[in-house]
Amino acid sequence: xxxxxxxxxxxxxxxxxxxxxxxxxxxxxxxxxxxxxxxxxxxxxxxxxxxxxxxxxxxxxxxxxxxxxxxxxxxxxxxxxxxxxxxxxxxxxxxxxxxxxxxxxxxxxxxxxxxxxxxxxxxxxxxxxxxxxxxxxxxxxxxxxxxxxxxxxxxxxxxxxxxxxxxxxxxxxxxxxxxxxxxxxxxxxxxxxxxxxxxxxxxxxxxxxxxxxxxxxxxxxxxxxxxxxxxxxxxxxxxxxxxxxxxxxxxxxxxxxxxxxxxxxxxxxxxxxxxxxxxxxxxxxxxxxxxxxxxxxxxxxxxxxxxxxxxxxxxxxxxxxxxxxxxxxxxxxxxxxxxxxxxxxxxxxxxxxxxxxxxxxxxxxxxxxxxxxxxxxxxxxxxxxxxxxxxxxxxxxxxxxxxxxxxxxxxxxxxxxxxxxxxxxxxxxxxxxxxxxxxxxxxxxxxxxxxxxxxxxxxxxxxxxxxxxxxxxxxxxxxxxxxxxxxxxxxxxxxxxxxxxxxxxxxxxxxxxxxxxxxxxxxxxxxxxxxxxxxxxxxxxxxxxxxxxxxxxxxxxxxxxxxxxxxxxxxxxxxxxxxxxxxxxxxxxxxxxxxxxxxxxxxxxxxxxxxxxxxxxxxxxxxxxxxxxxxxxxxxxxxxxxxxxxxxxxxxxxxxxxxxxxxxxxxxxxxxxxxxxxxxxxxxxxxxxxxxxxxxxxxxxxxxxxxxxxxxxxxxxxxxxxxxxxxxxxxxxxxxxxxxxxxxxxxxxxxxxxx
Ligand code: BGC
Numbered sequence: 001x002x003x004x005x006x007x008x009x010x011x012x013x014x015x016x017x018x019x020x021x022x023x024x025x026x027x028x029x030x031x032x033x034x035x036x037x038x039x040x041x042x043x044x045x046x047x048x049x050x051x052x053x054x055x056x057x058x059x060x061x062x063x064x065x066x067x068x069x070x071x072x073x074x075x076x077x078x079x080x081x082x083x084x085x086x087x088x089x090x091x092x093x094x095x096x097x098x099x100x101x102x103x104x105x106x107x108x109x110x111x112x113x114x115x116x117x118x119x120x121x122x123x124x125x126x127x128x129x130x131x132x133x134x135x136x137x138x139x140x141x142x143x144x145x146x147x148x149x150x151x152x153x154x155x156x157x158x159x160x161x162x163x164x165x166x167x168x169x170x171x172x173x174x175x176x177x178x179x180x181x182x183x184x185x186x187x188x189x190x191x192x193x194x195x196x197x198x199x200x201x202x203x204x205x206x207x208x209x210x211x212x213x214x215x216x217x218x219x220x221x222x223x224x225x226x227x228x229x230x231x232x233x234x235x236x237x238x239x240x241x242x243x244x245x246x247x248x249x250x251x252x253x254x255x256x257x258x259x260x261x262x263x264x265x266x267x268x269x270x271x272x273x274x275x276x277x278x279x280x281x282x283x284x285x286x287x288x289x290x291x292x293x294x295x296x297x298x299x300x301x302x303x304x305x306x307x308x309x310x311x312x313x314x315x316x317x318x319x320x321x322x323x324x325x326x327x328x329x330x331x332x333x334x335x336x337x338x339x340x341x342x343x344x345x346x347x348x349x350x351x352x353x354x355x356x357x358x359x360x361x362x363x364x365x366x367x368x369x370x371x372x373x374x375x376x377x378x379x380x381x382x383x384x385x386x387x388x389x390x391x392x393x394x395x396x397x398x399x400x401x402x403x404x405x406x407x408x409x410x411x412x413x414x415x416x417x418x419x420x421x422x423x424x425x426x427x428x429x430x431x432x433x434x435x436x437x438x439x440x441x442x443x444x445x446x447x448x449x450x451x452x453x454x455x456x457x458x459x460x461x462x463x464x465x466x467x468x469x470x471x472x473x474x475x476x477x478x479x480x481x482x483x484x485x486x487x488x489x490x491x492x493x494x495x496x497x498x499x500x501x502x503x504x505x506x507x508x509x510x511x512x513x514x515x516x517x518x519x520x521x522x523x524x525x526x527x528x529x530x531x532x533x534x535x536x537x538x539x540x541x542x543x544x545x546x547x548x549x550x551x552x553x554x555x556x557x558x559x560x561x562x563x564x565x566x567x568x569x570x571x572x573x574x575x576x577x578x579x580x581x582x583x584x585x586x587x588x589x590x591x592x593x594x595x596x597x598x599x600x601x602x603x604x605x606x607x608x609x610x611x612x613x614x615x616x617x618x619x620x621x622x623x624x625x626x627x628x629x630x631x632x633x634x635x636x637x638x639x640x641x642x643x644x645x646x647x648x649x650x651x652x653x654x655x656x657x658x659x660x661x662x663x664x665x666x667x668x669x670x671x672x673x674x675x676x677x678x679x680x681x682x683x684x685x686x687x688x689x690x691x692x693x694x695x696x697x698x699x700x701x702x703x704x705x706x707x708x709x710x711x712x713x714x715x716x717x718x719x720x721x722x723x724x725x726x727x728x729x730x731x732x733x734x735x736x737x738x739x740x741x742x743x744x745x746x747x748x749x750x751x752x753x754x755x
Contacts, residue, residue: 026352027343031336033096039339040321042072043304045103045279045312049076059313062086069094070318072310072342073101073147078423080359083144091355099346099355101198103147105422107166108132110139112373112564113417113424116505116541117152119384119560121168122582122635124676125700126181132380133185135373138195140423141358142367146349147198149246151182153233154203157596159586160213162509165419165541165561167208169585170598170632172229173695176236183240191243192350194357195367201237203248203281205263206230210250213595215508219250224688226252227723229600235272243276243345247308249284256291258284259299264307277341279310286314296320301329309338369428374565381562381569386582387636388546388556394533395555396576396638397493399442404491405433406450406484406527407498408471408520409539415453415469418561419506419541428564432497432537435567440575446491449473450484451523453501459517463509469501477519481526488530495574496527497537502561505541514592515545528552537570543588547629558582579638581674581700583743588630593621599632599680599744600691633678633695633743639669639705643677646740646748654755655731660714663740663748667703674702679713680746684735687724693739713740720754 031039046059058076065071066089077086083102091097108114114132123129133151140148155175156164168178179201188196209230210217221230238245245268247258257263258280268274280303288299300316301324311317324330350357367373387395397403409415409432416429430438436445453470454460455477460470473480488494498520503509516524516538527534534554538544541561549556557580562569572578589597608620612627620626642665649660661679679697683690697713715738720731733754739746 023344023347027340027347030096030098030343031340034339036322036325036332036335038069038096039335040317041068041070042098042339042342043310043317044071044315045073045075045310046071047074047076047313059315063089066090066100067093069096069098071100073103075103075149077102078104078143078145080144080361080364084356084359087355087359098343099351101147101342101346101349102145102358103149104140104145105149105420106136106140106145107150107152107420108418109377109421109563110136110143110423111368111425112139112377113421114377114380114563115384116165116418116420116561117167118165118169118541118585119562120380121174121178121585122386122560123380123383124174124583124698125383126177128380128383129178129181130185131376133182134188135376137186137188137197139368139373141195141197142360142363144358145197146351146358147200147244148186149200149202150186151179151199151237152202153179153237154206154208155230155233156208156586157598158210158213159514159543159589160510160512160592160595161208161210162215162419162505162511162541163208163507164586165505168233170587171585171600171695172232174585174698175233179233179237180240183237183242187241187243191348192353192357194360194363198243198345198349199237200244200246200279201234201242202246203257204234204245204268204278205248205257206252207248207250214510216249219252223727224723224725227727238268238272238274243348245274245276245278247278247280247284249281249287251291256284256288256293258308259288259293259302259306261306269307277309277338277345278307280308280312280314282312283314285311285316297324300324304330304334304338309341377563378565378569378572381565382572382578384560384562384582385570385573385580386558386584386634387580387638388538388558388630389550389554390636390638391553391555392533394493394535395557395574397440397495397535397574399440399575401492402444402446402490403436403440404484404487404494405436405445405447405497406487406494407496407523408449408451408453409499410497411447411449414467415502415539416561416566417563418502419509424564430565430567432567432570435569435571438568439571439577446487448484448487449480450496451477451480451519453520454517455519456517463501463503466503469503477522481523484523485526485530488527488532491532493533493535494527494530495535495537496524497539498524499539499544500541502541512592514542516549521548524549524552524554528554535574537574543584543586545589545591545629547590550629576638579671579673580635581637581676583633583635583676584630585632587628587632590624590629594624594628597628600694602689603692631744633676635676635743637669637671637673637675639667639671639673641673641675641703641742642666642668643741643748646750648738648750648752650752652753652755656717658714658716659752660712661738661740661750662710662712664708664710665701665703666708667705670705672702672704674700675742676700677711677713678741678743678746680739680744681715681719682737682739683720683722684737686722686732686734688722690722693744695744
């Protein structure tokens with residue numbers, strides 16, 4: 001058996017190296033035929049417009065540039081017919097006929113939009129995450145796309161930052177697992193297969209740590225923090241085989257990522273062994289001029305020399321690299337190396353074998369928005385919801401009686417998909433009102449809007465920059481409020497769908513106040529005053545500050561922005577067809593002043609008293625506790641789980657040994673349910689101040705009513721390691737403490753010694 005495995009591995013290796021050999025040879029043959037202009041040409045990624053442009057410029061004269069061999073890839077073009085036109089121009093009308101990479105931002109589904117990434121991460125279900133990415137790849141490739149600007153793996157610990165919605169939250173361990181699942185889902189094990197696409201890990205690096213939560217802002221961070229807290233998900237994506245990387249807008253140690261040779265070469269290529277290509281973010285090379293690093297020629301040369309291979313939209317490479325070569329500021333080898341990496345990616349995609357391989361019009365009809373895809377999107381959404389509170393166990397609701405469905409998001413198709421869904425179509429989305437009628441048939445469901453998402457017209461104008469998401473009603477606030485209250489008074493229960501419009505989070509959508517807008521708070525207060533049972537279905541692209549609402553006698557189901565099946569999925573959970581199992585992947589603060597707040601913070605030399613009471617000359621606030629409103633990993637179920645009998649496989653281990661923790665989990669409630677069993681680790685003594693606790697393992701299990709299960713989570717030697725002052729990945733002897741439980745406050749604990 002063992003021998004057979006070795007033989008198979010050797011066969012795979014020799015097959016792989018034969019393939020690699022062929023690729024290297026073919027790319028070299030092509031490179032030898034190319035002029036320097038043609039090599040520079042491959043380094044440009046253009047967008048002809050018509051899609052969503054996230055910068056101020058879109059590319060001009062794209063057709064003639066493709067003919068002239070000045071384009072390596074396009075994005076913002078889709079559909080087999082359109083992509084074929086572009087590909088034919090490249091193949092038939094440019095001198096060497098090199099096909100184009102066709103990119104796209106497929107962030108949470110292509111046409112079948114599923115929950116925003118922060119929501120998807122709340123499922124803590126890696127198999128589902130992978131299936132989601134596979135489905136996105138199948139749809140996107142059916143529409144001619146062969147390269148995806150995803151996964152976004154930026155650790156985010158500041159919910160003011162709108163792009164927290166696009167990632168997997170605050171934790172490097174969970175973030176790494178999700179990064180890996182997404183890369184594997186997009187890329188499969190054969191990039192030339194027609195249902196897989198190249199992944200692009202972004203935004204390299206540290207983009208989620210923008211100062212003050214403001215987008216595109218500066219980042220400053222110690223290397224210790226980078227290596228231990230922020231870099232692991234990028235590295236995990238690269239280890240999983242990600243074919244490309246996108247540089248971020250921010251600076252890292254004073255040098256913008258797009259021109260940072262420590263980042264793009266020393267770390268990415270030399271230390272991590274990345275062999276793919278690096279693309280800039282949208283005009284991020286040009287933006288180094290504004291950062292203060294010189295003119296377009298200088299910043300373009302800086303980017304190339306740093307290890308950036310492809311220039312997105314800016315065309316600084318196209319317009320200045322030849323001049324820099326003539327002046328000796330870059331070398332022909334620099335240009336050839338970048339070109340080689342781009343060509344290798346095309347080779348891996350199978351585009352040299354058949355430039356039209358992703359352009360089968362029959363597939364587009366069959367694979368896009370297929371019924372199975374919508375079913376998966378609905379499942380993904382139900383699994384992403386987090387039950388924050390279940391007052392008097394009012395949830396799940398019966399499919400009977402009179403239900404008042406109110407709130408500005410209850411019948412708001414345009415807000416269901418969430419941010420960064422440019423390839424989706426919100427007209428296809430199911431509203432909550434429709435979902436309730438589909439799933440809750442048997443109940444009488446009546447709707448009243450009750451409030452605007454916000455009454456603030458200036459704010460609404462900003463949010464609506466790319467399309468109307470906050471619709472300010474012609475009726476007065478008082479009229480709307482009265483209608484909702486009257487309806488509630490004549491109903492058995494009220495469900496209020498409240499929170500953020502889809503464009504209140506995402507790119508360029510930071511907020512300094514992350515509470516529910518006042519217009520909706522007023523509605524919620526009035527509903528509570530009726531004395532009827534109140535359920536809040538809360539939509540948002542970020543953690544919100546909801547202390548007031550959490551204190552009220554209400555139940556709260558957090559649903560993020562659920563995607564095309566929003567209404568059906570919400571109804572599935574509200575009416576109990578699915579028991580919620582999501583857990584928060586980013587801490588919810590009490591107020592903005594606590595930010596950044598995350599579960600793996602350090603202890604400090606003057607920790608606050610355990611009692612939570614203020615103590616002078618301790619690390620605490622005069623006006624708020626240190627603890628958050630809702631901790632990382634938190635989420636309830638319609639049933640309850642009891643944890644007991646935590647035990648370790650050993651009391652002492654040597655370096656290189658693993659250790660297992662086993663715990664008994666029992667379903668003590670009245671429903672079948674799923675639970676994410678979480679393991680946190682504290683390194684009690686080490687040379688670098690340790691986090692209070694860090695997630696190091698989890699398992700999602702399903703238990704029937706009354707059922708009990710033993711859950712074992714194993715820590716490998718690497719799980720005990722960290723980056724020390726020399727940035728070496730080491731473990732140090734001493735005591736470790738393991739905590740296991742339902743969230744990051746888990747209190748069952750056991751200790752062991754590493755010799
Ligand atoms: C975003 C990227 C995105 C790119 C192309 C940029 O503004 O930061 O995440 O991939 O635009 O659409």
